[in-house]
Amino acid sequence: MTVMIHSEGLSKTFTLHNQGGKSLPVLNGVDFAAEAGECVALHGPSGSGKSSLMRCLYANYKPTAGRVLVRHDGTEVDITNAHPGRIVEVRRHSLTFVTQFLRVIPRVATLDIVAEPLIQTGTPEESARTRAAELLERLRIPQALWELAPATFSGGEQQRVNIARGFALPRPILLLDEPTASLDEANRDTVIELILEARAAGAAVVGIFHDAEVRGRVADRLFSLSAQKAAA
Ligand SMILES: Nc1ncnc2c1ncn2[C@@H]1O[C@H](COP(=O)(O)OP(=O)(O)OP(=O)(O)O)[C@@H](O)[C@H]1O
Ligand SMILES: [Mg+2]
Numbered sequence: 001m002t003v004m005i006h007s008e009g010l011s012k013t014f015t016l017h018n019q020g021g022k023s024l025p026v027l028n029g030v031d032f033a034a035e036a037g038e039c040v041a042l043h044g045p046s047g048s049g050k051s052s053l054m055r056c057l058y059a060n061y062k063p064t065a066g067r068v069l070v071r072h073d074g075t076e077v078d079i080t081n082a083h084p085g086r087i088v089e090v091r092r093h094s095l096t097f098v099t100q101f102l103r104v105i106p107r108v109a110t111l112d113i114v115a116e117p118l119i120q121t122g123t124p125e126e127s128a129r130t131r132a133a134e135l136l137e138r139l140r141i142p143q144a145l146w147e148l149a150p151a152t153f154s155g156g157e158q159q160r161v162n163i164a165r166g167f168a169l170p171r172p173i174l175l176l177d178e179p180t181a182s183l184d185e186a187n188r189d190t191v192i193e194l195i196l197e198a199r200a201a202g203a204a205v206v207g208i209f210h211d212a213e214v215r216g217r218v219a220d221r222l223f224s225l226s227a228q229k230a231a232a
Contacts, residue, residue: 002071004173004204005057005095006033010066012052026052029066032223036172039195039205039218044225050208053225054175056080057206058097059087070095070173092120097175098166100182102158104151110136110161111146117169128168135164138190156182167194174198176207180214192217 012027026049034040042050055061057068059079069076072094079087091097096117105113111132118128136146139160145153150161159182166174176195180188188211195218199205209215215222 001035001037003033004036004071005068005206007031007053007057007063007068008066010053010056010068011064012049012056012061013064027056027063027225030225032057034173034204034206036202036204037199038220039199039207041215041219041222042206042208042225043215043222048225050225051177054097054177054206054208058091058095058175060097092117094171095173095175096166096169096171098163098177098179100159100162100178102150102162102165104149104158106151107149109147110141110150110153113150113161114164114168117165121169123169132164132168135168136161138194139164140187140190156184156187159183160187163191163194167198170198170201170203172203174203174205176205176209178208178210180209180211188214 007030010027010030010032014024014026016022016024030053032053042053044050052061056063059068063080067078067080070079070090072090077086077090079090082090111129114132114135115128118131119125133146141157141160141164145157150158153161163179180191183191192214195205195207199218207218209219
């Protein structure tokens with residue numbers, strides 16, 4: 001199988017500068033890997049570092065030690081040390097991160113927010129908008145909202161717009177941090193279907209799923225993070 005993303009000796013210690021410089025070790029030499037076509041669930045108690053690991057995998061957090069290698073364009077890119085332009089390129093084509101909260105872009109219509117990842121990578125505008133509309137429909141966003149900016153949408157609506165945007169352009173590595181957290185049952189089932197479709201199409205999916213039923217339905221295996229000891 002092809003390893004799509006992996007970490008080697010990944011450590012992250014937060015230094016709390018405004019709290020007397022206390023240090024908080026969260027990740028300690030994590031070796032993680034996800035292959036094409038599998039879904040790995042990050043597992044562990046609250047505060048064990050699941051979201052921190054995911055942010056390191058996406059290069060949102062810079063690790064204290066170790067590195068993260070991402071398969072991109074036939075090679076492996078160490079995104080812990082790549083320059084910002086390279087990170088943008090890797091994210092645009094190879095790596096998506098769906099967080100629980102939509103980063104609202106003022107005044108941009110929902111349909112355009114969802115279509116953007118497609119347009120940015122060369123899909124003609126009309127087919128990008130068609131694909132965006134399909135996803136919004138599947139995720140039960142009423143058509144009356146498509147031309148509105150999502151700033152005033154409900155939490156669950158914003159989360160579904162974010163999911164639609166994350167799935168609009170199928171990328172080979174998909175990171176999901178609690179994608180079903182504020183969704184009703186029907187939409188939760190749709191998200192499960194989208195994850196299973198991505199996995200079947202060969203994506204490497206890394207997810208945090210607090211809902212045990214969701215986890216049971218999508219995850220091939222668990223990757224456990226244990227609680228860290230309190231910092232000295
Ligand atoms: N930017 C940051 N600055 C300082 N500490 C942080 C930062 N991000 C995370 N932490 C700390 O790292 C620890 C792990 O947090 P993280 O969010 O990764 O946990 P988690 O496993 O995702 O928890 P949950 O299940 O509650 O979402 C926590 O103690 C948190 O306070
Ligand atoms: Mg978390």
